[in-house]
Amino acid sequence: MIRISNVHKVFNRGQANEVNALDGVDLEIKAGEFLVIVGSNGSGKTTLLNLVAGSFFPTSGTIGINGTDVTKLPDYRRSEWIARVFQNPLSGTAPDLSILDNFRLAAIRSKPKGLSIGISESFKTQVREKIATLGMGLEKKIEQPMGTLSGGQRQALTLLMSVMDTCQVLLLDEPTAALDPRSANIVMQTADKLIKEFGLTAILVTHNLKDAFIYGDRIIQMAGGKVVRDIGEKNKPSLKQNDLFDWFA
Amino acid sequence: MDFYISTLVQGLCLSAIALGIFISMKIFNIPDITTDGSYTLGGVVTAKLLVLHQPLFVVLPVVAAGGALAGTATGLIHTKLKINALLAGILVMTALYSVNLEIMGRSNIPIGNFPSIFNMVNFSLDPDRNTFWIVLIFAVVTTLIIGYLLKTDFGIAMRATGNSESMVRAQGVDTDRMKIVGLALANALTALSGFLVTENQSYADISMGIGIVITGLGAVIIAETFINWFRTTSVWFSLVLVLSGAIIFKFVIALILGLGIDPTLLKLITAVFVLLIVSLPRLSFKSSL
Numbered sequence: 001m002i003r004i005s006n007v008h009k010v011f012n013r014g015q016a017n018e019v020n021a022l023d024g025v026d027l028e029i030k031a032g033e034f035l036v037i038v039g040s041n042g043s044g045k046t047t048l049l050n051l052v053a054g055s056f057f058p059t060s061g062t063i064g065i066n067g068t069d070v071t072k073l074p075d076y077r078r079s080e081w082i083a084r085v086f087q088n089p090l091s092g093t094a095p096d097l098s099i100l101d102n103f104r105l106a107a108i109r110s111k112p113k114g115l116s117i118g119i120s121e122s123f124k125t126q127v128r129e130k131i132a133t134l135g136m137g138l139e140k141k142i143e144q145p146m147g148t149l150s151g152g153q154r155q156a157l158t159l160l161m162s163v164m165d166t167c168q169v170l171l172l173d174e175p176t177a178a179l180d181p182r183s184a185n186i187v188m189q190t191a192d193k194l195i196k197e198f199g200l201t202a203i204l205v206t207h208n209l210k211d212a213f214i215y216g217d218r219i220i221q222m223a224g225g226k227v228v229r230d231i232g233e234k235n236k237p238s239l240k241q242n243d244l245f246d247w248f249a
Numbered sequence: 250m251d252f253y254i255s256t257l258v259q260g261l262c263l264s265a266i267a268l269g270i271f272i273s274m275k276i277f278n279i280p281d282i283t284t285d286g287s288y289t290l291g292g293v294v295t296a297k298l299l300v301l302h303q304p305l306f307v308v309l310p311v312v313a314a315g316g317a318l319a320g321t322a323t324g325l326i327h328t329k330l331k332i333n334a335l336l337a338g339i340l341v342m343t344a345l346y347s348v349n350l351e352i353m354g355r356s357n358i359p360i361g362n363f364p365s366i367f368n369m370v371n372f373s374l375d376p377d378r379n380t381f382w383i384v385l386i387f388a389v390v391t392t393l394i395i396g397y398l399l400k401t402d403f404g405i406a407m408r409a410t411g412n413s414e415s416m417v418r419a420q421g422v423d424t425d426r427m428k429i430v431g432l433a434l435a436n437a438l439t440a441l442s443g444f445l446v447t448e449n450q451s452y453a454d455i456s457m458g459i460g461i462v463i464t465g466l467g468a469v470i471i472a473e474t475f476i477n478w479f480r481t482t483s484v485w486f487s488l489v490l491v492l493s494g495a496i497i498f499k500f501v502i503a504l505i506l507g508l509g510i511d512p513t514l515l516k517l518i519t520a521v522f523v524l525l526i527v528s529l530p531r532l533s534f535k536s537s538l
Contacts, residue, residue: 053419079421086415094412098482101405105420113406113422115398145482 001031001201002052002169007061009047009225021047022058023225031168033233034195034202036212039222040248045205048222049173052203054078065169080110083162085155085191087174092158095147099138099157102146103127106161130160134190152183159190163198170195172204176211184208188215209248213241221247254377256503260496261384262445263464265391267472267495268488269438270465272395275473277411277431279327282338282462286345287319287436289458291443293349296358296453305366309444316440317433319345324429350455361451384445391438392488399484407431439465460516467523468494474530498522 009022022044029035037045051058052065054075062071065081083106086092093102104119128139134156138149146154155175162170172191176184192215195202206212212219219236221229229247231239266288273281291312298308319341326337350356372382398404409417410427418424439461447453472494476487505518 074423076418076421076423079419082419084419086419091413091415092419094409094416096412096482097405097409101408102416104402104405105409105417105422108402109420111421113402115401115403117397117400118402118405119400143482 001033001066002027002029002203003062003064004028004048004052005062005064007048007051007058007063009044009051009056010059013059021225022051025061025225025227027220027227029201029203031201032199033218034192034200034204034216036204036206036216036219037222038206038209038212038219038244038247043222044225045222046173047225049171049203049205052169053082053084053171080166082169082171083109083165083167084171085158085162085173085175087177089151089154089158089178093146093154093161096145099131099142099144099146099149100124100127102157103130103142103161103164107164109165109167111165130164131157134160134186150183152179152187155179155183155187156190159187159194163194163200167198168201170200170202172202172206174205174207176206176208184211191215209244210241213239213244219244251377252503252507254381256499257496258377258381258384258449259446259503260499261381261388261492262449263442263468263495263499264388264492265438265445266442266461266465267468267491268391268395269435269442270462270469271472271488271491272407272431272438273435274466274469275411276399276408277428277435279334279411279428279432280338281320281323281432281435282335283319283323283341283345283432283436284338284439284462284465285458285460286342286349287316287439287458288443288446288461289349289453289455290315290319290345290352291440292447292453292457293352293358293443293455294440295444295447296360297352299360299363299365300358302363305369309441312440312444313437316443317437319440320432320434320436321429323436324432327432328425328428346455353453353455356455357452359452360447365448365451366445367448380449384449387445388492391441392492395438396485396488399488404484460519463519463523464498465495467498467519467526470494470523470526471497474526477530 004025004027007022007025011019011021025048039045050056051063054070054073057072062069064070070078084092100119108118124142127142132139136153136156138153175191176187179187188211204216217233217236219231220227270284273279294312294315295308298311323337323341326332326340327334367380367383370383371379373379399408406417406422407427410422410424414424469491472490475490481487501522502519506512510518
């Protein structure tokens with residue numbers, strides 16, 4: 001599904017603050033696989049996620065999604081495959097737009113945004129039904145601006161938005177970092193449910209080792225811009241939570 | 250001309266510019282100064298084409314296209330060359346001064362002897378009322394078009410672009426392209442205001458656009474105050490408030506001038522008035538703490 005071949009990423013090349021963020025990463029992620037990436041700050045995990053998303057391009061190496069070489073494709077042209085949830089709840093939604101408008105954009109993520117009015121009564125019903133599955137009571141508030149909701153609610157809605165349109169890859173960049181433990185749980189459980197239900201290929205970047213232990217069927221550890229550990233679905237069930245803590249000791 | 254009707258007409262003539270500034274400033278969050286130049290461009294193109302005996306159905310689209318071109322230039326400079334939007338606007342505005350002068354061939358063209366939109370259609374025997382109805386219809390039609398546009402899928406993407414760029418890119422929208430289209434649209438509207446004002450005052454002048462961006466800004470800020478006041482999120486209601494903002498702005502300036510203040514102080518008064526409406530909410534907020 002996703003093939004990352006010998007990817008290097010250097011920031012500020014040739015300057016005093018040159019950073020070698022990724023130093024030759026090779027990674028193949030199968031369709032339907034839920035990959036968790038852990039690593040300390042500066043290990044390159046978020047850089048890797050952003051390269052898959054297309055926020056910036058690798059210095060060298062190639063990235064392929066579903067057999068297509070996307071190495072030089074900007075982020076907005078990868079949206080036909082990829083949906084994203086950002087670390088900052090504000091980044092994944094438009095705060096001044098209504099929940100409905102946000103969902104409308106998400107529903108046409110892989111399609112052109114045309115000059116017709118797409119929000120119909122049946123679309124509203126569809127959105128209400130989707131949102132009701134969260135059990136947060138937000139289905140009554142779809143005309144409200146997104147910005148009036150809490151961070152946890154917004155992250156949960158961002159997750160739902162990702163499956164409004166065809167989605168193959170879900171990128172989760174520390175989606176619960178800004179949330180309280182209860183909201184964080186809801187968001188992670190929702191993510192896990194959606195990934196299983198829609199058979200998504202998912203990449204989760206997290207600092208929460210408990211989440212890394214509970215969720216996903218493959219876990220990799222990054223350090224110094226390289227993949228230093230790779231525990232696949234055969235071995236992950238036998239992994240203990242303490243083993244993860246030991247990796248960072 | 251009756252004071253109220255003439256002020257109302259002036260306000261409505263500026264409704265398109267207010268809608269344009271609303272789009273660039275409030276929707277895209279881009280302070281666009283191209284306005285001064287594209288407004289004059291609208292007036293200049295109108296006068297030039299009328300002198301060349303072109304009919305209205307040629308003049309209007311050319312005026313709008315001219316404005317759109319100016320906005321596209323600013324948009325391209327801002328997004329592709331990554332130059333600050335304010336500077337991009339100033340550059341295009343400055344360049345437009347020469348373009349406008351070149352189109353006219355001199356600094357002023359009177360068009361009183363040519364047919365105008367105001368004597369082509371007759372809704373009322375009284376010419377002042379007739380003018381009022383025509384500008385009103387013009388304002389309503391532009392508002393309807395912009396309102397519809399903002400409700401479409403494309404419009405939602407436009408509104409989201411100025412609101413959360415990361416979100417809208419993740420939803421497959423090319424934000425650079427969106428901003429260029431937005432600035433083109435805003436300046437096309439501005440040029441249409443230039444057209445109406447030129448028709449109404451029967452001449453185009455190279456300096457007619459100086460400081461016009463402040464008028465549009467004033468109208469939008471008045472509208473914003475009401476938008477916050479009513480806590481409205483409705484696109485239609487916001488647009489109606491923008492129209493009202495343009496009219497209120499013109500009335501306040503007309504009333505101030507009516508007090509017998511020297512018209513040479515007009516720009517100073519306009520600037521001070523805009524400063525006041527920008528700062529008042531902040532000042533009163535501070536004292537309530």
